[in-house]
Amino acid sequence: MPERDWMAAQFEEHRPRLRAVAHRMLGSLGEADDALQDAWLRIDRADTSGVENPGGWLTTVVARVCLNLLRAREARREDELAADRIPAASARAVDPEEEALLADSVGLALLIVLDTLAPAERLAFVLHDMFQVPFDEIAPMIDKTPAATRQLASRARRRVKGAPAPTGDASRRHRVVHAYLAATRGGDFDALLALLHPDVVLHADRAVVPTPEPVLVRGARPVAEGAMASLGRARSAALVLIDGEVGMAMLEEGRLRVLLRFAFDGDLIREIDVVAEPDRLRKAQVALAEG
Incomplete structure (x- = not known):
């Protein structure tokens, strides 16, 4: 099988996991699908002859795309603060029922809290705690050491864990x-x-x-x-x-x-x-x- 066809088949096989990663990283089904499309365009242009673990490699590509999107989102927030305005709603067409079902499956409150994390914190927590990606594989994505990446995930975990049941x-x-x-x-x-x-x-x-x-x-x-x-x-x-x-x-x-x-x-x-x-x-x- 030609290399491109093999990688396309791998991408489709891993699509559910990749979409789940993107959804938890971005919190939006529409943006998750956009991220997968962007990731595939990058994958299609890449030399994949040395890829031995396609699932892990594809997860890394998608995570990097999502990280870039989160950083761009953070920059827009800074612009909004400087302009003292509320961001406009997106006009992207998304099935609200599917969006709601996915949010319920993850936990809407969790998605809300994830949106308050810094991009690197969110990536470290999502990949390690939700998808069991080792810290030494996450660290190069955010230009950190594995120990520093572990600290980022721990800091995010404290926010996500929340408080004990109220009394x-x-x-x-x-x-x-x-x-x-x-x-x-x-x-x-x-x-x-x-x-x-x-x-x-x-x-x-x-x-x-x-x-x-x-x-x-x-x-x-x-x-x-x-x-x-x-x-x-x-x-x-x-x-x-x-x-x-x-x-x-x-x-x-x-x-x-x-x-x-x-x-x-x-x-x-x-x-x-x-x-x-x-x-x-x-x-x-x-x-x-x-x-």
């Missing part, structure tokens, strides 16, 4: 936010009202809604009505810890777009802070809500 007041707040998320996803207006303090206040920064000033909404009914208008976004939301407190995060095209912080009065939500400004998102420490 006491923290456990109660966790249940309230979980119920809020369930009611929002299910479009249950009455259930939402039951969770909100009558005088609840919602703050939304100007990146959430394109207005000159931040949005302020008062009262349980107006806040619940606003939540009902955001059913589409709720599908991509998950419980996370934000600076150590339970909250919600929303992912779009593999990127953290919105955080919801909560304040409580007993078992009722007294205040909601909706955060989308890039600088505020960047400064937030986001971790999994439970270990």
Whole structure:
């Protein structure tokens, strides 16, 4: 079999694993498929005569492509911070049902936390902890020693592992936010009202809604009505810890777009802070809500 045909067959054989690597690296099905296409173009031009472990070699190529995409994404974030603007949504056509199924299979909260990691941290954690790639194979991809690569993965692991299961007041707040998320996803207006303090206040920064000033909404009914208008976004939301407190995060095209912080009065939500400004998102420490 000609070398090119052999490598094409290897690529197709390993495509499910390669796509899974790209999806966990990028958080977006559309970008994962783009990364695989880019990787194949590189592979097709490469001399593969010396490849003895095609699965490992292909994983390395795809991981390098994803790393470049993550670094470009990081640079765009810096530009967005400098320009003080929220990034525009992608127009890429993606099957939302397939995207949601894949996110559920990985864990939406995990994808959200992965998006807060530096590119090299994410690569080290994803390849080692999720795909059992040895550190000495990962290290050359990020120009680090195996020991330094191990440290990057360990740092990422601490973020991803999250906190122990909450107890006491923290456990109660966790249940309230979980119920809020369930009611929002299910479009249950009455259930939402039951969770909100009558005088609840919602703050939304100007990146959430394109207005000159931040949005302020008062009262349980107006806040619940606003939540009902955001059913589409709720599908991509998950419980996370934000600076150590339970909250919600929303992912779009593999990127953290919105955080919801909560304040409580007993078992009722007294205040909601909706955060989308890039600088505020960047400064937030986001971790999994439970270990």
